[in-house]
Amino acid sequence: MIKVKEHCGVFASMGEGSVHIVYEGLKLLQHRGEESAGISFLNGENLATIKGLGLVDEAIGDKIGNVFSNVSIGHVRYSTTGKTTIDEAQPLSNDKISIAFNGTITNYFQFGNFSTDTEFILNFMAKYSDPLEGLSNFMASADGAYSMVIMWKDGRIFAVRDPHGFRPLVLGRINNNLVISSEDSAIIQMGGKVIRDVKPGEVVVFENDSFLSYQLQRQDIAVCSFEYIYFSRSDTSIDGYPVYDARIRLGEVLAEKHPANAQIVVPVPDSARPIALGFSRKTGIPIEEGLVRTLNSKRSFILPSDRSRVLTLEEKFGVVSSAIKGKDIALIDDSIVRGNTMRRIIQLLRRAGAEKIHVRIGSPMIRYPCYMGIDFPRRDQLIAFEKDESKIAKSIGADSVKYLTKDEMVEAIGRKDLCVACFTGKYPLKGNYNLGKLEVTFRR
Template sequence: MVIKEHCGVVGVWSRDGEAPMIAYRALKLLQHRGQESAGISYLDGEIRTVKGMGLVEEAIDPALLGRSGLAIGHVRYSTTGMGTIDEAQPLSNGAISVAFNGTIPNYYMYGTKTDTEFILKVLSKSGDVRLGLKRLVELADGAYSIVILTTRGELIGFRDPRGFRPLVLGRVGSSYVIASEDSAIRQLGGNDIRDVRPGEVVYIDKYGNVESEVLAQPQGVTTCSFEYIYFARADSVIDGISVYRARVRLGEILAERHYVDADIVVPIPGSSIPIAIGYSRRSRTPLEFALTRTEMARRSFIMPTQEGREIVLVEKFGVVGEAVRGKRVVLIDDSIVRGNTMKHVIRLLRNSGAREIHVRVGSPMIRYPCYMGMDFPRSQELIAHNRTNREIAAEVGADSVEYLTVEEMIEAIGRRDLCHACFTGIYPLKYPQYSLRLGSMLRGWRV
């Protein structure tokens, strides 16, 4: 099994027939959410789908996209199935096409190979998509933000009643866009209108009329805490909370409660940079960008094989030796999962002359698998499972390692209605036994 992150979805209504190209551009801006495959469905009398493996520019040839007023798109990593082109999204049955972000652990109870196929089956059997969504809420136990395209000329967005995954409605010029993150809409020159609320469905017809309704009352909102820690772009705002500000605050609390005397603060490039900024400001320790990152390096976190992850790690980072030589370093990361990246980075810093390396982590210890959209491995593959801080430090080669507590993370992000199952083992599912059964059934699968 492998660790990967969420998917990204987009849906577009356009008056001028540019929906497929807007979807294509939006998917490139959501590329961080999935690098395994990408696809776009659009309406041209019938539903046409273009999809492939790899990054958006590898998977989709824009020349193959026709003009249409309606389109949906998806960037994927696989949390269920085997990660093949047949399972790349969107999935279509001719009448409707579906793309979704999340995981539904109990899909296997209904005779389907993937949770996306399960969604398509439920929506199709109901005859009417609205009725199908109501039925989906009754059957599905998990996380699902969905965009749907129908041959009747409808674009539909739905966020599950617990609001695990983000979903936002916005405008780009005269076009409506539904997307996983508002940052993609704004970078396209548009504006977000609002977050889709947990349990809410948004309908846009072929004429551009928008209506919404709360299809299912929220069942105790549990938005994924990792959206704020790692997954979302720093310039996104989720449910009114700035991702960037949340990450800076994670770093500030790290400095307040897990301080270590050092010469410099060094972030592992990516989502940990704002955390390092917060730590540096609060601790008054100089910030050095001593790790450089290859511009086009893929996230090792979501590579489909161990060999692929190791190759990415070698290609991913370089070290500015003069910045760390002889220095006591506070190395900041947003999270540690297996520990592969951390071991590699610490080895690079040691080889470049760092005198001490103290790791500070902007999240709690990841000790449990996730069944709501992150493909964390079994507990035994998690470096923090049944290990102390001292043992983890020895494993990765650091002088010390400290993490935020769950309460400190909640304080930093600024909302209590978060899912923290991967830290605490408390799963916000109706039937947690589905998750346990799923883990045992799919051992050895790429799920």
């Protein structure tokens, strides 16, 4: 289920027909951002950009038909800083470079009066004639999460993953083109081959149809847990760990540690489906698709206010009353942020005749803000802020609520080098975070 602001997706290609390869790649990364889309390409000796608001098709679909270039980068956006305007849409360019960026530079305001972190990166990099020197200094200075592609006016593309590797970034080939994608599933779906993940702290440079690698920094790896829980497509693998397998295991561990006395398992579509499948397999309780997500529904997280967020929920789910009427339900979701969506779903299920509703969540309680690009609400708006499971159950109208613990989640995902800061308040950044006052201070 979609409840938090998503971040962004990036795609880059070098070779014949690169603009259209990037366009198709962006469509396959659409789940990572629906606010705007754009492509920058090398047009002779100049950089050119086409971008627009909305989904990839509506934003740029009718503008790229006759555009051809061998060097292109692209972006789908959900804003984590700045506003939803065409000016904020990416890629952002000056006369020397163009940038498509996924993440958040937490300390960008320390470096001047920039309206977004992307603008900061653009300014920072433009000072250097040697891009690698610029990127090396950037990695040493910037705090935060970033997977990005930078196109230089000389026709080179630089793919950069931050030293902690918060966000995924993958290198591959489609036909004879070198490509970079936020997720490997996009490359595979286009019939391409994945070469490997870009490593944390690495810069991969596309130059004359070949690539070079530079390991600029090494720090403790901290891949965002939510990439596995919810953000990435289920058919994506990150650093060799399949997202689908992680979600199945989240459900299995949930069933082992937090079983429910229920007759049916009902997933909240769509991202909780594999978690519900794991839960069902482990418990033997059959799955029923008791909730239907309607295709024409607005995604509630796109709307700016709490009020409109709640108002869209009725459009988002239908209930299959014949499947759930008179039944005790294990209702499975991947996470709860504010609780508005879950509260409404429970109302809908009860109205349709459900008996007991036991909510089981395939992640720990979200209790802290994210400074690495995920726009969770203020801490006091999180439902798990100062509430335990029984208070949360009461608040959302469930008969019981159980979450995975942090350790159970880490065991289920199967890798230890994860960021878990929104569950624990321990941030893997260089900065020093004062959580009580919701302020950020830095050592530098």
